[in-house]
Amino acid sequence: MAKFSLIAAALAATNGIGKGNDLPWRLPNEMRYFQRVTTWMGRRTGSAYPSTPANTGSKEEEAQAGPPNVLIMGRKTWDSMPDGFRPLKNRINVVLTSNSALIPDIESKSTVESPTLAFTTLTDALTHIATLPHTSIFIIGGAQLYASCITDPRCAHVLLTRVTPPLDHAQIDCDVFFPPLPKDFVRARDEELAAVVGPAWPAGVQQEKGFEYEFTMWTRGDCGLDEA
Numbered sequence: 001m002a003k004f005s006l007i008a009a010a011l012a013a014t015n016g017i018g019k020g021n022d023l024p025w026r027l028p029n030e031m032r033y034f035q036r037v038t039t040w041m042g043r044r045t046g047s048a049y050p051s052t053p054a055n056t057g058s059k060e061e062e063a064q065a066g067p068p069n070v071l072i073m074g075r076k077t078w079d080s081m082p083d084g085f086r087p088l089k090n091r092i093n094v095v096l097t098s099n100s101a102l103i104p105d106i107e108s109k110s111t112v113e114s115p116t117l118a119f120t121t122l123t124d125a126l127t128h129i130a131t132l133p134h135t136s137i138f139i140i141g142g143a144q145l146y147a148s149c150i151t152d153p154r155c156a157h158v159l160l161t162r163v164t165p166p167l168d169h170a171q172i173d174c175d176v177f178f179p180p181l182p183k184d185f186v187r188a189r190d191e192e193l194a195a196v197v198g199p200a201w202p203a204g205v206q207q208e209k210g211f212e213y214e215f216t217m218w219t220r221g222d223c224g225l226d227e228a
């Protein structure tokens with residue numbers, strides 16, 4: 001059974017993840033974690049954060065790494081990305097939509113380094129992905145897709161950035177939310193997160209633009225790290 005990881009950044013207080021089909025904040029270093037983890041997790045020694053500095057993204061490094069990772073997203077998350085930012089580079093982009101008429105337009109964005117595919121069901125997507133050389137599979141949102149995948153037995157890890165806005169910041173209103181973590185999920189220890197994303201991962205509370213955030217991982221008893 002192919003396992004996948006969910007990756008999201010959500011407000012610690014409310015689980016808010018988006019507003020008006022956009023992200024509620026711009027935190028470049030947090031985005032860099034997303035980019036690094038989803039591009040490199042499992043593909044090279046030391047995963048996304050090796051202990052020796054990685055020359056992240058070079059052509060040589062890409063050529064020596066394992067097969068690319070896969071990102072599965074809902075159609076609204078795909079739509080929320082400006083053309084210049086999609087498909088997400090050096091990863092296989094997979095978009096889910098119930099409207100098969102949208103598939104040719106989505107797939108027209110495909111490039112050699114960032115193949116882009118669309119399916120009308122998660123099962124069809126995972127069946128096709130199983131035929132492609134790939135390493136890790138990520139569910140990257142949005143709220144609708146997270147909600148349907150978090151209870152799926154194939155969900156091995158939840159990589160969740162817990163975001164706290166500055167104290168003097170106006171309340172951040174969101175219209176979409178990360179689902180509550182099922183009760184059988186427990187927070188992984190720092191060493192367990194290191195085993196998944198690499199030893200030099202940015203541990204502890206991070207500060208950026210007055211925001212504070214922390215990278216966390218949650219796992220379920222029957223979805224061991226070794227099987228991911």
Ligand SMILES: NC(=O)c1ccc[n+]([C@@H]2O[C@H](COP(=O)([O-])OP(=O)(O)OC[C@H]3O[C@@H](n4cnc5c(N)ncnc54)[C@H](OP(=O)(O)O)[C@@H]3O)[C@@H](O)[C@H]2O)c1
Pocket residue numbers: 007008009010016017018019020021022023073074075076077078080096097098099102119120121122140141142143144145146148176
């Ligand atoms: N903070 C974060 O980490 C993060 C990450 C990602 C996204 N976001 C935010 O989340 C928001 C978007 O989330 P959302 O819940 O509105 O939309 P979404 O989950 O991105 O997309 C929902 C759409 O995806 C398609 N879909 C979902 N599940 C499907 C399935 N099982 N089979 C077939 N199609 C499926 C449907 O498309 P059709 O309508 O075409 O049928 C559905 O309307 C935005 O604000 C975005 O910025 C935040």
